[in-house]
Amino acid sequence: MASHTSKAFPILGRINQAGFGLQTSVSRATYATGVFIKTTKADEGFQGRKFTAAKKFRRDPGVYRTEKMPLDQDWTAVYPTAAPFNPNAVPLPVRMGYPVKGGAPPDRKGNLELIKIPNFLHLTPAAIKKHCEALKPFCTEWPSALDTDAKCDQFFPVKVESTDYVAAGPSVRNPAARRVHLSVNVSSLNLDDHARKKMLKLVGERYCKETNVLTITTDSCPLRQQNKDYALYLLTVLYHESWKTEAWEAEKTRADMEEYSWEGSQSQRTLLHLLGLREGEGKEVQEQLLERSEVQAYKDSVTRLKNEGDGESAILQYKDAVKSVLGL
Amino acid sequence: MTEPRAVRARSGHGTCNTTGFRPPFSASYNPFCFHAATATPSSVTVTDEPDVLIQRLSLLVKGHSRAVLDSYEFFATTAAKELGVAVSNVSEPKKDVARLTLLKSVHIFKKHRVQYEMRTYYRRIQLSRLTGSTAQAYLEYVQRNLPEGVAMEVQKTTMEKVPDHILEPMRDDLGAGR
Numbered sequence: 001m002a003s004h005t006s007k008a009f010p011i012l013g014r015i016n017q018a019g020f021g022l023q024t025s026v027s028r029a030t031y032a033t034g035v036f037i038k039t040t041k042a043d044e045g046f047q048g049r050k051f052t053a054a055k056k057f058r059r060d061p062g063v064y065r066t067e068k069m070p071l072d073q074d075w076t077a078v079y080p081t082a083a084p085f086n087p088n089a090v091p092l093p094v095r096m097g098y099p100v101k102g103g104a105p106p107d108r109k110g111n112l113e114l115i116k117i118p119n120f121l122h123l124t125p126a127a128i129k130k131h132c133e134a135l136k137p138f139c140t141e142w143p144s145a146l147d148t149d150a151k152c153d154q155f156f157p158v159k160v161e162s163t164d165y166v167a168a169g170p171s172v173r174n175p176a177a178r179r180v181h182l183s184v185n186v187s188s189l190n191l192d193d194h195a196r197k198k199m200l201k202l203v204g205e206r207y208c209k210e211t212n213v214l215t216i217t218t219d220s221c222p223l224r225q226q227n228k229d230y231a232l233y234l235l236t237v238l239y240h241e242s243w244k245t246e247a248w249e250a251e252k253t254r255a256d257m258e259e260y261s262w263e264g265s266q267s268q269r270t271l272l273h274l275l276g277l278r279e280g281e282g283k284e285v286q287e288q289l290l291e292r293s294e295v296q297a298y299k300d301s302v303t304r305l306k307n308e309g310d311g312e313s314a315i316l317q318y319k320d321a322v323k324s325v326l327g328l
Numbered sequence: 329m330t331e332p333r334a335v336r337a338r339s340g341h342g343t344c345n346t347t348g349f350r351p352p353f354s355a356s357y358n359p360f361c362f363h364a365a366t367a368t369p370s371s372v373t374v375t376d377e378p379d380v381l382i383q384r385l386s387l388l389v390k391g392h393s394r395a396v397l398d399s400y401e402f403f404a405t406t407a408a409k410e411l412g413v414a415v416s417n418v419s420e421p422k423k424d425v426a427r428l429t430l431l432k433s434v435h436i437f438k439k440h441r442v443q444y445e446m447r448t449y450y451r452r453i454q455l456s457r458l459t460g461s462t463a464q465a466y467l468e469y470v471q472r473n474l475p476e477g478v479a480m481e482v483q484k485t486t487m488e489k490v491p492d493h494i495l496e497p498m499r500d501d502l503g504a505g506r
Contacts, residue, residue, distance in 0.1 A: 082473070118475035120399045125406060132410035135469055137372045139411055139462040140379055146457070152383055156487035159383065166471050167479035190495060236494050243497035 064109075066091035076130060079122040085114045090121065157188035160231075162224055179219040182231040186214050189239060197258055198249075199242035260306035262299045271298060271325065294324040380460030384416075384485040387453040387470070391478040397451045400478065404453050404470050411466055413458050421450040460486075 065088050069078075078089055087108040095105040096113040108114055146152050161181040165174035186207070191199060199214075200207050207214050216234050218227040254265075262268055268290075275289050289295060301321040305314050322328075387404065391397050401418060408415050427445040431438065458466070467482060474480060 082475075117393070118396055118477065120403060120475070123399075123403045123473060128403065128406050129410060131469065132407060135411060135465045138465040140459045142457050142459055142462075143381075146381070149383070152381075152457075152487055156381065156383075156489055158488045158490055159485050160488060161483065161485045164467075164482040164484065165479075166474060166482070168476070184490070188490065190497070195497070232491060236491065239494040240498055 064088050075124055076122075076127045079127075082118075082122050085117075085119050085121070087111065087114070153185065153188075157185050158235075159183045160228060162228075178222060178224050178227055179217065180224060180227040180231055182216045182218070182228070182235065183213050184235065186212055191239075191242065194245065195239075195242040199238055200258070202238055202242060260303060262303050267302050268299075271295065275325075294321070297321040298325045380463075381487050382458050382460060382463050382484055383456065383487045384483075385455040385458060385463055385467075386483040387455070388421075388481040388483070389451045389453070389474075389478060390448050390480070391475075392447060392449065393477075394449045396475055396478060397449055400475065401451050401453060403473065407466065407469060408453075408455055411462060413455050413462060413466060415453065416456040417452070417454040419452045419454075421452055423450065424448045 069091055085108075087110070090108065092108070094108050094114065096108075096111055096117075097105045099105045106113075146155070159182070161183070162179065163177060165177055167174070186196065186199070189199075203214055203216075206216060216231045218231045218234070221227045221230055272286065272289060275295075298321040301314070301318040305318055308314060389397055389400055389404075391400075405415050405418060425445050425447050427443060429441050429443045432440045432442045455466075463484070471480065
């Protein structure tokens with residue numbers, strides 16, 4: 001019969017050495033602390049030595065902390081910051097991973113899958129509330145008068161847009177972050193007719209006809225602040241240049257005109273010729289002819305067709321005007 | 329109508345620490361609680377410098393896992409609500425999948441290949457009408473809590489008045505130019 005000497009520590013388990021071949025079970029004392037167990041030589045066989053050597057510094061895993069957690073505990077104290085999943089500390093019955101055949105996915109104890117994925121245990125609604133309470137002193141109120149987009153556009157027509165990039169990598173910098181887009185509604189600028197047309201000619205593609213918005217994109221400078229200043233500078237230059245009238249602007253031909261105007265056009269000459277105006281006759285006769293209401297209606301319909309394009313109502317208007325002019 | 333202005337709130341120390349949140353020191357050992365129980369509140373200085381007005385703040389979050397983005401969206405929208413920021417739209421743009429086909433074997437066996445793919449899921453959270461101070465506080469909070477493997481793009485549209493020097497044309501420039 002195996003005998004053993006042991007210190008007076010609480011015995012927490014019994015080990016059966018059935019595999020060794022002994023018919024009787026040998027009980028060994030296991031300890032909560034890694035205390036050296038004194039055993040007699042008779043106890044140690046080949047397996048016994050290995051067994052006791054392995055058992056020497058082994059601790060009992062103990063009870064999971066989750067068993068001792070009260071239901072009304074402060075969870076923000078358990079997970080105050082981002083931390084990997086700890087099955088010892090999370091009392092939820094989560095399971096993750098590929099299920100065992102005919103069974104369930106592995107539970108949280110010793111589950112690597114749960115540790116691999118990012119968790120939001122530190123960002124529960126209670127924690128978010130606490131954090132936001134602390135952040136509130138740094139926030140300011142939005143002016144209550146600017147509650148609609150229309151009002152914002154009316155008082156603050158210039159929009160400056162830029163993008164920030166947040167990503168993990170060898171560097172936090174992103175060269176695309178220097179790009180700045182400056183948009184302004186052209187009708188909010190103080191421009192007269194000539195200045196408006198000149199500005200739209202100067203900017204070309206940067207103007208969108210549907211929304212009436214001019215967008216200047218700058219990325220030639222290395223810093224965002226520099227690009228923003230450059231964009232504002234470009235806007236200033238465009239504005240002042242469009243108000244100037246250069247000498248060569250007098251050479252503007254009909255082909256350069258942005259809109260169709262009926263005065264002096266081939267359509268006017270043709271109509272006057274039709275109405276019987278001969279080459280030699282003076283201006284008064286011409287003006288008399290032009291003042292007629294049918295001629296005015298014809299002028300409006302042609303101008304509408306040319307500027308706005310074809311449409312059912314435009315073509316019908318043209319038809320009526322032609323009929324009235326020709327007296328049909 | 330007088331022009332609306334907002335004054336700027338700034339932290340005295342320049343950093344935004346989470347003040348007021350003091351985890352109670354429980355009797356059981358907590359391996360995650362590293363900072364001390366006492367946290368001194370940082371002073372907030374209010375300056376007269378006019379606050380930047382942001383008409384729209386668009387957060388585009390990118391990640392490989394939809395579940396992580398779902399949780400992050402909940403966190404970001406809850407934080408916005410708590411801070412009084414209007415969330416105008418939350419949408420999920422279409423995912424991008426980058427696929428590549430490689431040979432399975434080191435040598436020959438051209439008919440046997442293996443395919444890999446990398447998926448990027450997106451989530452767009454649009455906030456509207458917030459001041460520069462609020463945006464700074466919110467963005468720092470939300471970016472510090474970005475999970476691993478998630479990237480973010482922030483499109484900020486600030487609104488400004490027409491600059492003073494282009495309110496009126498210059499007088500000597502009316503008429504014939506150079």
